[in-house]
Amino acid sequence: MKVMILMPLAEQRGGSEMTFWDLLQQGRNSDIEWLVIFGEDGSLVKQVRSLGIDAQVFPSGRVRQLHRLVATAIKIALIAKRQQVDVIISWMWLSHLTGGLAGLLAGKPALWYQQETPDGKNFLKRLVNLMPARGVVTITKAIQAAQSKITPQLPVSLVYPGVALDRFDPAILPTPAMARQKLGLPLQGPLIGIVGRMQRWKGMHVLVQAMPKVLQKYPNAHCVVVGGKHDLEADYEDFLKSEIVNLGLQEKVILPGLQRNIPEWVQAMDVFVHASDQEPFGIVIIEAMALGKPVIAGNAGGPTEIITDGVNGLLTPYGDSEALAIAILRYLDEQDFAQKVAVAARQRALDFSTQNYAQNFINTLRSLIPGVS
Structure with missing residues (x-):
């Protein structure tokens, strides 16, 4: 089978780009031949080519530039026909405006990867749902159910993302105490941490608001918020800092900014918090669980399909600092x-390897595109 993937982004910004990389890295040795069309130039283009995979760049412009979108779809359709592609996958829902049209022009089946909860209300989302498609692939049961209601005429499949578990193996990392020392973190007292982009829906402020109650009983505790400023919510970091000052937590909350060595930062933590509102999935949850950390996550969305409350983690409502x-x-x-939960968390994380993810994705492709070897 020859598979074309339309990937609008070419820089590593979040989970969608991570799952894309995991699929290609783990699936390159399968009998699938991959071809990637990027909507922008960036570091991921070079990375994909380093795997021996053909990667081309076709900037499509903004959606409102209809003539550019159509022109790009025509180019992609010509490539799909010339290279005898069997299926076109739009990696994000918006790129299916191009992918669906290209599939129609080339006479090739197309589908898209739905990685957020659809609502069917936004004009562009409604338009995507009307584009020709052989099916939709989703990342959680909740998203699968929501998408199935919107497009009951299409098969909607579920493939859970994976985690590079080898990077989150506690046996190859410094001990928590050594990690703290290396990263310049407090050596004494409990360390509660959170990792994510600086956005309100990620709930960093909820953890900060929970700290005074924690400090009443554990005055030597600290909180570390690992993550960089997000372009769409540049003011959130300032809001977070003002909240820290208002609560008198300047000496208790650490903001190291964007970090690359996430395994070491999570390894340093005693408790890992994921406070997002309706998180589509939550790869970082599995990463923390793989390190054997007691995890707390939101009781809605993807985390509920990863964590069994009270068994391998705890679930609390979004925005409820008291419950957190x-x-x-x-x-x-x-x-x-906490130790019992941590052991169960480590075991649960093993279900989400990138190898399993890639194989399940490939199996799903074959089921959606039968008759192609």
């Missing part, structure tokens, strides 16, 4: 419980 503080204190107060 209680969950943190439960781990700190009940060390035997």
Whole structure:
């Protein structure tokens, strides 16, 4: 099977780009021949080519530039026909405006990868749902159910993303104490941490608001928020800093900014928090679980399909700093419980390897495009 992927982004910004890389890295040795069309130039283009995979760049412009979108779709259709592509995958829902049209022009089946909860209300999202498609691939049961309601005429498949578990193996990382020392973090007292882009829906402020209650019982505790400023919410970091000042937590909350060596930062933590609102999936949750960390995550969206509350993690409502503080204190107060959860979390994380993800994705492609070997 020859598979063309339309990837609008070419820089590593989040989970979607990570799953894209995992699929190609793990799937390059399969009997699939990959061809990637990027919508912009960037570091991912070079990375994909380093795998021996053909990667081309066709900037499509903004969606409102209809003539450029159509011109790009025609170019992609010509490539798909010339290179005898069997299927066109749009890696993000918006790129299916191009992918669906290209598939129609080339006479090739097309599908898209739905990685966020669809609502069917936005004009562009409604338009994407009307484009020709052989099916949709989703990343959680919740997204699968929502998409199936919107497009009941299409098969909607589920493929859970994976995690590079070898990077999050506690056996190859410094001990938590050594990691703290290396990163310049406090050596004494509990360390509660969160990792993510600086956006309100990621809930960093909720963790900050939970800290005063934690500090009442554990005055030597600290909080570390690992993540960089997001272009679309540049003011959120300032809001977070003002919240820290208002609560008098300047000496207790650490903001190291964007970091690359995430495994070491998570390894340094005693409790890992994921406070997002309706997180589509939550790869970083699995990364923390792979390190055997007691995890707290939101009780809606993707985390509920990863964590069984009270067994391999704890779930709390988004925005509820009181409930979050209680969950943190439960781990700190009940060390035997925290250790039991951590062991179960490590075991659960093994279900989400990148190898399993790539194989499941390829199997799903074959089921959606039958008759192609």
